[in-house]
Amino acid sequence: MMDEALPTLDPKALDMVRNVGGDALVKRLIDTFLEAAPPRVDTLVTAAAGGDMDGVAMSAHSLKSMAGNVGAHRLQAAAVAVEAAARSGDVEAVMAGTDELVEQLHRVQRELSEVLPSQ
Amino acid sequence: MSLEDELRAHYAKALPSRIAALASARDQDDEEARATIRRIAHALRGSGGTYGFPEISEAAGAVENADPAEMPRRLDALLETLRRAVGPEERARARILLVEDEPTTAVIMEGALDGPSREIVAVPTMAGAEATLADDNVALVVLDLVLPDGDGRNLLIKIRDRAATANLPVIVVSGRVGPRPKAECFALGADTFLEKPFDPAVLQAAVTAKLQRTALAAQDAGSDTRTGRLNRAAFRERFEELARTARAAGRPLCLALVNMDHFLSVIEKHGGEVADAALVRVGEVITDALGPDDVLGFWGGEEFAILMPGRDTADAIRTVEEARAAVRATAMDDGAGGTFDVNFSAGVAPVGTGDDIDRAVASAQRYLYIAKSTGRGKVVGEVSSVSAPRRTIVVAEDDQLVASVVEHRMAKEGFDVVHYANGADLMDAAPELEPSLVILDVKMPGMDGFEVLENLRQMTSFEAIPIIMLTSMGSERDIVRGFDLGANDYVLKPFSPVELVARVHRLLNKR
Numbered sequence: 001m002m003d004e005a006l007p008t009l010d011p012k013a014l015d016m017v018r019n020v021g022g023d024a025l026v027k028r029l030i031d032t033f034l035e036a037a038p039p040r041v042d043t044l045v046t047a048a049a050g051g052d053m054d055g056v057a058m059s060a061h062s063l064k065s066m067a068g069n070v071g072a073h074r075l076q077a078a079a080v081a082v083e084a085a086a087r088s089g090d091v092e093a094v095m096a097g098t099d100e101l102v103e104q105l106h107r108v109q110r111e112l113s114e115v116l117p118s119q
Numbered sequence: 120m121s122l123e124d125e126l127r128a129h130y131a132k133a134l135p136s137r138i139a140a141l142a143s144a145r146d147q148d149d150e151e152a153r154a155t156i157r158r159i160a161h162a163l164r165g166s167g168g169t170y171g172f173p174e175i176s177e178a179a180g181a182v183e184n185a186d187p188a189e190m191p192r193r194l195d196a197l198l199e200t201l202r203r204a205v206g207p208e209e210r211a212r213a214r215i216l217l218v219e220d221e222p223t224t225a226v227i228m229e230g231a232l233d234g235p236s237r238e239i240v241a242v243p244t245m246a247g248a249e250a251t252l253a254d255d256n257v258a259l260v261v262l263d264l265v266l267p268d269g270d271g272r273n274l275l276i277k278i279r280d281r282a283a284t285a286n287l288p289v290i291v292v293s294g295r296v297g298p299r300p301k302a303e304c305f306a307l308g309a310d311t312f313l314e315k316p317f318d319p320a321v322l323q324a325a326v327t328a329k330l331q332r333t334a335l336a337a338q339d340a341g342s343d344t345r346t347g348r349l350n351r352a353a354f355r356e357r358f359e360e361l362a363r364t365a366r367a368a369g370r371p372l373c374l375a376l377v378n379m380d381h382f383l384s385v386i387e388k389h390g391g392e393v394a395d396a397a398l399v400r401v402g403e404v405i406t407d408a409l410g411p412d413d414v415l416g417f418w419g420g421e422e423f424a425i426l427m428p429g430r431d432t433a434d435a436i437r438t439v440e441e442a443r444a445a446v447r448a449t450a451m452d453d454g455a456g457g458t459f460d461v462n463f464s465a466g467v468a469p470v471g472t473g474d475d476i477d478r479a480v481a482s483a484q485r486y487l488y489i490a491k492s493t494g495r496g497k498v499v500g501e502v503s504s505v506s507a508p509r510r511t512i513v514v515a516e517d518d519q520l521v522a523s524v525v526e527h528r529m530a531k532e533g534f535d536v537v538h539y540a541n542g543a544d545l546m547d548a549a550p551e552l553e554p555s556l557v558i559l560d561v562k563m564p565g566m567d568g569f570e571v572l573e574n575l576r577q578m579t580s581f582e583a584i585p586i587i588m589l590t591s592m593g594s595e596r597d598i599v600r601g602f603d604l605g606a607n608d609y610v611l612k613p614f615s616p617v618e619l620v621a622r623v624h625r626l627l628n629k630r
Contacts, residue, residue, distance in 0.1 A: 013316065020319040021230035029226050036222040061265060062221050065294060068316035069223040 006073040008104075009111045013071025029069065030112050037066050041105050044082070048098050056086035056094055063101070070112060075104040128236075130170035134205045137163065138198060145194050156194060157183050163197075174200050213258040213330050217241040218248040218274065219292075220267050224315070228261060228292075231319035232326055244268045249277065252284055259329055261322070262309075264293040264300070272300075272307060279308040279419060282352040288329040292317055302383055308419055311391050328392060348402045354416030354424055358476045361414070361428050365470070372470040373435035373500075375425040376483040377405070377442075380462045380495045382421040389453050397451040397461055404449050408442035424480070436467045436500045443498055464490035467500030481533035488624050511535045512623070513554040515545040515571060516589065517563045521612070525558060528616040529623070542566030546574055549581065556623055557586045559606075561597055569597075569604055576605040585626035589614065 018026050040059050047055030060083035067076035078101040085093035141159055144152040160182040167175030178197040185193045215232055219225045220243035229239050240257075242248050245268050251257065260278065264271040271291070278284045291309040293300075301312050311325050349357065358374075365372035379385075379401070386394040398421065405423065406415050414426040425442075427435045443463055450458035466486030470479045482501075490499040512534045516522040519540070526536045537552070539545040542559075543566045557575065561568040568588055575581040588601040588609040598609050607626055610619050 016318050016320065017227055017230070020323055021227075025227070025230035028230065029223055032222050032226045058267070061294070065221045065315055066223045069227060 006077065008072065008074060008107045009115065010071035010073055013069065014115065017069075026115075030115065033066055033070050034109060034112060037063065037105060038109070040066070041102060045098060045102070048086075048094050051091065053086045053089055053091070053094070056098075057083050060086060060101075067108070070108070072104070072108040075101065075108050078104045127171045130166070130172065131205050134201050138201050138205070141194065141198060141201075145191065145198075148191075153187060153190060156190065160197065163201075172204050175204060214238045214240060214256060215326065216248060216251055216257045216260045218243075218245070218260065218266065218271065219263040220244065221263070224263070224292075227319050228322065231323045232261075245271070245274050248274055252278065252281075257284075257287065259326060260287060260289045261326070262289055262291050264291060264304075272304065275304065275307045275309060285352055285419070286350050290322070290325055290329070292322070305383060305386065306420055325391075348423065349414065349416035351416065351419055354414070354418070354426075355476055357414050357416070358426060358479070361426055362470055362474070362476075365428055366472055370429050371431045373427045373430050373432055373467055374470050374476075374479045374483050375427065375435060375439045375465050375467045375498075375500075376418065376480060376487045377423040377425065377439070377463050377465045378487055378491070379421040380464055380491075382461070385459070385461065389459065393452070393454040396454070397459075400449065400451060401446050401461060401463070404446050405442045408445045409438065413438070424483075432467060432469050432500050435469075436498050439465050439467055440498045443496070447496070462496045464495045465498045466490055467498060469501065478533065481531065485533050485624075492624065511537060511552075511554045512556045512558060513537050513539070513545065513552055514558045515539045515542055515563065515568065516558070516560040517541055518560070521560070521589070524616055525619065528620055532620055532623070534623075542568065542571040545571055549575065549578060553580065554584060555627060557581070557584055558589065558619075558623075559586060560589045561594075561601070562591065569600060572601065572604045572606055587619075587622060587626070 014026050014029070017029055021028075040063050044056055044059035044063070047053075047059060060079045064076055064079035064083060067073070067079055078097060082094055082097035082101055085097055137159055141156060144155045144159075160179040163179035164176045164183055167173065167177075167179060175197075178193075178200040182190065182193045182197050213236060215237055217225060217228050217232075217239060219228060219241065225241050225243075229241060233239055240251055242251060243266075245266050248260075248262075252260075262271050262274060266274075271293075275289060275291070278287055278289060288310045289308065290311045290313065291304045292313045292315060293304075294315045304312055310329060313322060313325070361372055364370075379398070382394065385397060389397075398417075402415065402417065402423065405425070409415060409425065409427075412428050413430075414428075416424045416426075418424040425439065427438060430438060443465065447460065447462050449461075451461055453459050464487060466483040466489065468479060468482035468486060474482075486499040486501065490497050493499075510533065512529050514522060514525050514529075514536060516525065516538065517540055522538050522540075526538060529536045534555075537548075537554070539548065542563050546566065559568040559571055563571075572586060572588070575584075575586065585607040586605070588597070588606045589612055590597045590601065590609045591612050601609055608622050610622060
């Protein structure tokens with residue numbers, strides 16, 4: 001389903017952040033992402049399981065923006081799809097999209113921990 | 120910041136605690152306190168010069184060597200010197216309010232905006248933002264539109280409505296939205312709109328530019344920070360004053376509302392800074408065209424308001440038209456070596472006895488709307504009462520909630536609204552009514568909207584009155600039936616009040 005041409009991580013996003021705040025800000029951003037995104041996905045999965053579409057949409061919206069900030073285009077695309085599905089009440093599409101979202105989050109987590117500027 | 124400035128700033132930060140210690144010791148006035156004062160003064164004498172404050176060293180030295188009788192006076196001089204050293208640094212610290220619930224965006228924003236002369240207050244909710252705005256002196260707001268406790272646009276409206284924050288720079292940062300919410304944000308008073316994902320360097324530049332202009336404009340209280348004109352709050356005050364004088368002297372007073380034409384495309388084409396500069400220029404050109412008694416204010420967004428004491432409507436229209444011609448003839452600097460043209464539409468209305476500013480503005484707004492909807496670039500006003508549109512709207516609607524929404528919106532547009540809870544009541548009163556427009560709900564108990572429509576169209580006095588039907592969604596056949604029976608337009612329920620207002624204006628202006 002996902003566009004395989006999209007990279008897991010687009011370095012341009014982190015470069016823009018580095019421009020204004022250096023490696024220190026990049027590190028803070030990645031730390032914040034790694035801290036905040038997984039629980040957000042958990043919240044989303046729980047909401048999806050309980051059929052709470054508003055909750056799913058809110059979490060997906062938040063993940064969309066988090067993913068965009070670190071240049072995780074495919075995670076972002078997955079979040080966009082889930083948000084849209086949740087807003088239109090398409091439970092089936094939410095479920096399918098959530099699996100993709102979890103998979104993408106794992107990839108991003110792996111790649112991000114490698115990007116972290118060496119201390 | 121040079122090393123020297125950095126040292127000074129760093130030193131100045133430590134001074135408030137010294138000031139507090141000295142001030143409290145001064146009040147004690149005993150030997151122990153004097154010893155404390157001498158000790159602090161000694162330290163200050165040594166450090167002041169090193170950190171670039173020779174005046175502190177000098178004043179501190181005078182205190183250190185003072186005998187008890189001289190000490191209070193010399194200490195006061197030192198305190199004054201210290202406060203002066205602290206003052207500008209403290210004042211220059213600009214408090215930036217970040218309203219953003221998503222943590223990674225907040226981190227990027229803080230990282231991009233933090234600096235020695237800045238203080239960042241980040242809150243994740245509208246409630247938190249409102250509390251901060253009420254308590255603290257905020258210099259700029261960066262606002263996310265999607266917040267856990269509501270729509271950021273509501274906060275924008277509140278910020279613009281409150282006199283204390285009416286001119287506060289607001290930068291809206293939001294996920295990708297269509298041109299409409301973006302246009303809406305500008306209309307609600309956003310200064311800049313950034314789409315997520317945003318380049319933090321752009322946010323940084325936008326904030327710096329806004330803060331610099333705020334600092335400059337702050338020297339001129341009561342002025343709008345974008346245009347240097349009277350701001351809305353100050354304009355309101357002038358209105359009260361001039362309306363009172365006009366009433367007492369029995370002289371006319373007119374109010375004009377000036378709205379730039381196609382200004383959104385100026386912003387999109389040339390950017391916010393160039394557009395702001397053009398607004399400033401427009402303000403200057405209008406002022407030059409006005410007489411010495413006329414008052415120009417910045418009404419917000421891309422709108423100016425003008426008060427013209429002593430001018431009747433015809434004179435006021437002529438004056439604003441001259442200003443318009445002058446603006447039209449002025450080449451605006453596009454910031455890239457070229458120029459562009461701007462123009463405006465304006466509505467002019469006389470301020471009636473007992474009119475408050477909201478009513479006067481609503482009248483001017485109606486004429487502004489006519490100017491906008493009939494080709495723009497013109498000044499429209501009520502020249503004589505004969506050609507004045509009548510202002511009553513008759514509504515038949517059994518749902519009290521819908522009726523009150525319609526009443527509220529239409530009253531805001533300057534109409535008088537007469538409401539009937541059913542069709543029969545309206546028909547009973549119809550022979551006495553002279554409305555400019557009728558709004559009929561289709562589904563009403565007893566006589567329904569179609570029957571009322573049919574009956575009204577048979578009365579000579581209602582033959583040519585525009586009638587709008589409120590039709591329920593899903594009953595499209597009713598639309599056809601309404602047109603067959605002589606309705607001029609329809610609005611589908613649930614309806615947007617904005618749409619209804621637009622349709623009412625369209626029908627009234629066609630006539």
